[in-house]
Amino acid sequence: MKICVIGLGKIGLPLAAQYASKGFRVIGCDINPEVVDSINRGISHIRGEPGLDERIGDSVKKGLLSATTDTVKAVRESDVIVVIVPLVVDKEGNIDYSTIDSVTETISKGLKRDSLVIYETTLPVGDTRDRMIPILERSGLKAGRDFYVVFSPERVSSGVMFRYLREIPKIVGGIDEESTRRGVEFYKRVLDSEVISVTSSEAAEATKLFGMVYRDVNIALANEFARFCQARGLDVVEIIGASNTNPHSHILTPGIGVGGHCAPVYPYFLIKNASDLEIDLILAKNARRINDGMPEHAVNLLGKELKDLDGKNVLILGIAYRGGVKETFLSPSLSVIEHLKDRGANVYVNDPLFSKEEIEKLGVEFADLKNLNALDAVILVTDHKEYKNLDLKNLREKGVKVIVDGRNFLEKEKIEKHGIIYRGIGRS
Ligand SMILES: NC(=O)c1ccc[n+]([C@@H]2O[C@H](COP(=O)([O-])OP(=O)(O)OC[C@H]3O[C@@H](n4cnc5c(N)ncnc54)[C@H](O)[C@@H]3O)[C@@H](O)[C@H]2O)c1
Structure with a gap:
């Protein structure tokens, strides 16, 4: 089995290293030639990821990991293609699909029969099936018959990648039963964590988004408590600590704001999904407003x-x-x-x-x-x-x-x- 990982950033590079550490041949693809050069010299460009430097050095030396900017060729040579490039929103919460669409278009140019394409990039519910497959099928191949497609959310965090890859169960949802079966089989071979299948790619997409909205809403609640405590002359840290001694209470930590590619971004995916169905996600929207305040x-x-x-x-x-x-x-x-x-x-x-x-x-x-x-x-x-x-x-x-x-x-x-x-x- 040959694996291609597209997007060698904070998440993609550790994933490539993980797959190679299991003895599989991995080709990493990135548009940044400096990233590619550095990996081919056995040097990780990602700092602060325990265990990454050694794994990259070791797998490049053994000939198990290499990197390239030629994604079409890498896809053509691979059995499994894992996509882990960013998908972000602008200040108004509009989703910018340019990167993931162009990566998918590139995959379609090298896609061969029986390949398994896995999206790990967090996506709005329905995008694997409704947005990615039509682009992949420009290859002339038919999803579910000639090639297989899975959504499997990446629920790790940078800085603790290899621990989380061991500890957090991997959720896998395919566009059909055969895709799910192949996805589960793949992850069982490359990871040590539990692998859990869900009934569809949509369920897998929603799993990640629900988790992110839960986190954002929970932090917003902690921030509301913080404002109350500030006005009332109380200490929110003391009170949340005391509250959380109840096994039903899991209040997170208040703070000056929520940043990064994940927590402030993904709630907008679900908010947009819901608004397409004429549902107003009041709690998710207000959590964003509170945390941004x-x-x-x-x-x-x-x-x-x-x-x-x-x-x-x-x-x-x-x-x-x-x-x-x-x-x-x-x-x-x-x-x-x-x-x-x-x-x-x-x-x-x-x-x-x-x-x-x-x-x-x-x-x-x-x-x-x-x-x-x-x-x-x-x-x-x-x-x-x-x-x-x-x-x-x-x-x-x-x-x-x-x-x-x-x-x-x-x-x-x-x-x-x-x-x-x-x-x-x-x-x-
Ligand atoms: N960062 C996290 O903590 C985290 C946690 C969970 C899930 N994720 C998921 O992982 C995704 C990637 O996050 P990251 O932190 O690794 O991003 P990153 O910005 O560190 O890395 C992205 C990489 O993709 C490359 N890239 C961009 N366009 C490309 C293209 N067209 N072809 C090939 N490579 C391309 C970039 O050059 C870069 O090296 C996120 O969008 C999210 O869906 C991230």
Whole structure:
């Protein structure tokens, strides 16, 4: 069995490495020639993924993994084709299909009889059957007769890929019974996790979206509780901790916002699916609104303490959307910066995973923690481990009067001991 993985990013490259580690010959495809060159030299371009560097080096050396920009040729040589390129939405929530459509068109040019095409990229319900198959059939082959198609959501997270690939059951839903059977057989050979079949590709697509909406709604609920606690003089962290001692309560963590390619994006897929059926997903829509409102809430907390933000120097800790990840897509930091600038503040940004040049490319001023300007306040957006032990004495000396802890990550007592006001999310 020869496997082709299309999209060698944070998820696709570890998947290719996983399949190769099971002894299968894997061809990775990407449009970025630098990514392809680096993999062919046995070097992973993805940082911060435990176990990835070794697996890539090892499988390239053994001749099990190679990479190419020639996707048509790779598809022609493969029995199983796994698609894991991004599908994103714009600011209005409109889905941008250009990448996945063009990848599917490319597959159709190399598709051969008996191949199994698997979509792992998160898709709206119905897209595997109604949008992808018509493009694949431009090959002249018929889905379900000449080739097989499965949707299998990727429910892992970058940074913990190999653990999650072992622990999280793989959901498989084909466009027909034979596709599902082949999909289940494939995953049993390449993964160590449990493999669960569902009755259709639509059920598999919905499985992923329901999980993502559940998460977004749950975080929005935690954020509502946080606002209540803030106004009522209570500590949301203490109360959620106490609530969750009940086995029926699984409240997630409030925070300054939800970013990245997944949580703030996929609810829009289901919202669109529902609206096509004339159903209004009120809860999902409001969760998006609440979570998108958290950066402004954090800036308002600061505004209350400093009275006026005009001309104030504010240091943002973290441009990444979550700790330990070098990714700024829909990061709450970007929204915090916008709100601060709207209110006339001077904004300086630090992130241990980004260079000065990378931060400046985003149109903001870089701050070196070892060489800070005079400051009035700090907003922590990203829970990078490097921020756990901030030099509070130095921050105080630079003039910091308030720290807004957007992730309830810092130690309140320590900060107050240095004469700095501490404001967490949902903590008075
Ligand atoms: N990132 C996560 O934590 C996560 C978690 C679960 C599921 N997913 C799913 O995985 C998908 C991919 O996420 P990612 O984080 O790996 O993205 P990524 O941006 O890290 O990588 C995408 C890769 O696809 C390549 N690419 C783009 N267009 C291409 C084309 N036409 N042909 C070949 N390659 C192309 C890019 O060059 C890049 O290397 C997401 O859209 C989502 O559906 C992601």
